[in-house]
Amino acid sequence: MCKSDAGINDVFARFKGKREELIPILQAVQNVRGYLPADSMKQIARFVSMPESQVYGVATFFAQFYFSRRGKHQVKVCYGTACHVKGATRVLEAFERELGIACGCTSEDYEYSLERVACVGSCALAPVVVVDEEAYGQVDPGKVANIVKK
Numbered sequence: 001m002c003k004s005d006a007g008i009n010d011v012f013a014r015f016k017g018k019r020e021e022l023i024p025i026l027q028a029v030q031n032v033r034g035y036l037p038a039d040s041m042k043q044i045a046r047f048v049s050m051p052e053s054q055v056y057g058v059a060t061f062f063a064q065f066y067f068s069r070r071g072k073h074q075v076k077v078c079y080g081t082a083c084h085v086k087g088a089t090r091v092l093e094a095f096e097r098e099l100g101i102a103c104g105c106t107s108e109d110y111e112y113s114l115e116r117v118a119c120v121g122s123c124a125l126a127p128v129v130v131v132d133e134e135a136y137g138q139v140d141p142g143k144v145a146n147i148v149k150k
Ligand code: FES
Pocket: 078, 079, 080, 081, 082, 083, 084, 118, 119, 120, 121, 122, 123, 124, 126, 127, 128
């Protein structure tokens, strides 16, 4: 048994394997593995007795689930209306240049993942960027290098 199997078995031990538990199971497995790799999706499907295609159908519906390994640091550029109007596109492009990756991608060293997200609820501070758990308000492209350095 590999280490990741042990983590998944610990997750499964907390559930009964019912279909209605699928979302909390997906969340728990993602917490253990950092994302939902194909082998875990297969195990989850078996555990809840659902076809793998249905499990993917549910998981892909929610933006919170990831199917590829993500970076140690998550950079989320808010793309809600207020942030978009106040220049989120220029901010996102600045992050793409600074990190050397396109939106939706992870750096080769797995240090950073960059994505755009829906309104994070701090519209008065638009444009907003969230790095890991820390929010930065009124971000302009000139501030991006400093945010990455932090
Ligand atoms: S639109 Fe960006 S915080 Fe609301």
